[in-house]
Amino acid sequence: MTTPHCSRKQTIMPQFKEVSTQSGLHPKPAGLVLQYGTAGFRTNAKQLDHIMFRMGLLATLRSKKTKATIGVMVTASHNPEEDNGVKLVDPMGEMVTPTWEGYATQLANAEQEDLLAALQDIIEKEAIHMSQEANVFVGKDTRSSSASLSQAVLDGVSALGGHSKDYGLVTTPQLHYMVCCQNTQCKYGEATVEGYYKKLCQAFIQLTKNASNCTDDQKHLTVDGANGIGALKVREMESQLKKELHISLFNDGSEGKLNHQCGADFVKVQQKPPTGIKMNPGERCCSFDGDADRIIYYYTDSEGKFHLLDGDKIATLISTYLKELLTQAGLDLEIAVVQTAYANGSSTNYLENTMKVIVRCTKTGVKHLHHAAQEFDIGVYFEANGHGTVLFSKAAEEKIQQLAENSNINDERKRAALLLQNTVNVINQTVGDAISDMLLIEAILAIKGMTIQQWDAIYSDLPNRQLKVKVSDRRVIDTTDAERRAVSPAGLQEAIDSLVKNYREARSFVRPSGTEDVVRVYAEAETQESADALARDVSLAVYRLAGGVGGEPKPLH
Numbered sequence: 001m002t003t004p005h006c007s008r009k010q011t012i013m014p015q016f017k018e019v020s021t022q023s024g025l026h027p028k029p030a031g032l033v034l035q036y037g038t039a040g041f042r043t044n045a046k047q048l049d050h051i052m053f054r055m056g057l058l059a060t061l062r063s064k065k066t067k068a069t070i071g072v073m074v075t076a077s078h079n080p081e082e083d084n085g086v087k088l089v090d091p092m093g094e095m096v097t098p099t100w101e102g103y104a105t106q107l108a109n110a111e112q113e114d115l116l117a118a119l120q121d122i123i124e125k126e127a128i129h130m131s132q133e134a135n136v137f138v139g140k141d142t143r144s145s146s147a148s149l150s151q152a153v154l155d156g157v158s159a160l161g162g163h164s165k166d167y168g169l170v171t172t173p174q175l176h177y178m179v180c181c182q183n184t185q186c187k188y189g190e191a192t193v194e195g196y197y198k199k200l201c202q203a204f205i206q207l208t209k210n211a212s213n214c215t216d217d218q219k220h221l222t223v224d225g226a227n228g229i230g231a232l233k234v235r236e237m238e239s240q241l242k243k244e245l246h247i248s249l250f251n252d253g254s255e256g257k258l259n260h261q262c263g264a265d266f267v268k269v270q271q272k273p274p275t276g277i278k279m280n281p282g283e284r285c286c287s288f289d290g291d292a293d294r295i296i297y298y299y300t301d302s303e304g305k306f307h308l309l310d311g312d313k314i315a316t317l318i319s320t321y322l323k324e325l326l327t328q329a330g331l332d333l334e335i336a337v338v339q340t341a342y343a344n345g346s347s348t349n350y351l352e353n354t355m356k357v358i359v360r361c362t363k364t365g366v367k368h369l370h371h372a373a374q375e376f377d378i379g380v381y382f383e384a385n386g387h388g389t390v391l392f393s394k395a396a397e398e399k400i401q402q403l404a405e406n407s408n409i410n411d412e413r414k415r416a417a418l419l420l421q422n423t424v425n426v427i428n429q430t431v432g433d434a435i436s437d438m439l440l441i442e443a444i445l446a447i448k449g450m451t452i453q454q455w456d457a458i459y460s461d462l463p464n465r466q467l468k469v470k471v472s473d474r475r476v477i478d479t480t481d482a483e484r485r486a487v488s489p490a491g492l493q494e495a496i497d498s499l500v501k502n503y504r505e506a507r508s509f510v511r512p513s514g515t516e517d518v519v520r521v522y523a524e525a526e527t528q529e530s531a532d533a534l535a536r537d538v539s540l541a542v543y544r545l546a547g548g549v550g551g552e553p554k555p556l557h
């Protein structure tokens, strides 16, 4: 038997009075269970009102605990327009720490009458002083549901007496940037969108100003804004690029539907151009995702063949550039590239064996990559899907700074040091950022006088295929070795191992998605036919051994 409602009410502490009243306006549908996944909560927007209110409460507690400003971003990134989601941002702009992800799940799933007890539990476990001030920054994407959902977050913050600042429509990385600026007393930059544009655009202009022989053609870039927030923000920023970059913006949200047949996820997974854009052969194009924290480049050649330059190609370009600059500057800093199991085998091979940089593999989800990248002087991390950035340790930044200010060095070292300094400034180190990554990539190509074809030719991707399999409970799949091997259900890994042996240069792995109710299958092999066949074979094994639902996976061809 649960405690009767009225007896609970009598024990409500004054600090919870408002929560008790307000939570009635954001009721939880009884029995609904959601989990804080790879990128926060994400599901159909209709199920999220109570989650948003409760994340407003949790962000307020987290702010009290850390004595710092916390961010809450309302977005479902690359998911369809009907979905929405929420992610919490920790003080330095990083993803919220795992223990608090657990609290988020507990708080989200507490039935209406248990909400105050669930809150009290977190307060006690974390020894939070409720008299401490709290500050929460809130941002949202362009989904039609985002306005009322972000209001629910704001209601949650005010119910616990926290202060909030509503940034309205911003990209996810912009909100991360604001939080970091605020908590570093503006050392990282000014906590406004204008401050963000100013920091990034000034660095970009400094980087490209000496890029010799950059023609107007080379300064042209086609951008697919996924009909989302990134498009709005590119428009806002454009004038500050002072014609150093000419952007043709498509899928700007004026007509098309968010992420529908466009955007970084569509282009990466379908391995084809988005609809709604005009592509000329050989021209550089890029796609953002729905909250502008991912970017993918591509072009079609003169024969009309589509070429994709994903997160692995981006990581390779950036790390090559940084390594060259470090050598020219005479700086001894350790550089590493962090990837996930989805990284193309060719990229790992090139980075380790040709470039000879350290390569680390982590579990999927940027928080894991971010964490691993923090262990190096310079950590370049990218998921194959185009989510990534570069982290510079404090010591690395100081060394670069000192060298850039040193007047006793030769011109080559000076030039390299200044380029490194501006490179640090153009990068959003808090999280992967499509706009910042775009400016960095464009600057590198201009500085190196490199075409997209030359960039693409650094190494050739192994053909690959990603598929999804529906199972009755995806939690039956448990993985190890940075998700590269399945430990359950019994027999699945053995089945994958023996299927892989049928193809040359093949590799395959499966893992439960953290953002969708599916099992993801990845396969790569010497030819596209082999990669497709292997992906299908492995999908069948998942279907049979892990409780597949619906019809059996069909051959792709």
Ligand code: NG1
Pocket: 038, 039, 077, 342, 364, 365, 366, 383, 385, 387, 512, 513, 514, 515, 516, 520
């Ligand atoms: P899941 O659904 O857990 O595979 C996807 C991406 C992640 C990450 C998150 C958050 C792939 C294979 N997975 O996670 O890399 O970006 O979404 O957006 O791309």
Ligand code: ZN
Pocket: 077, 078, 289, 290, 291, 292, 293, 294
């Ligand atoms: Zn995203």
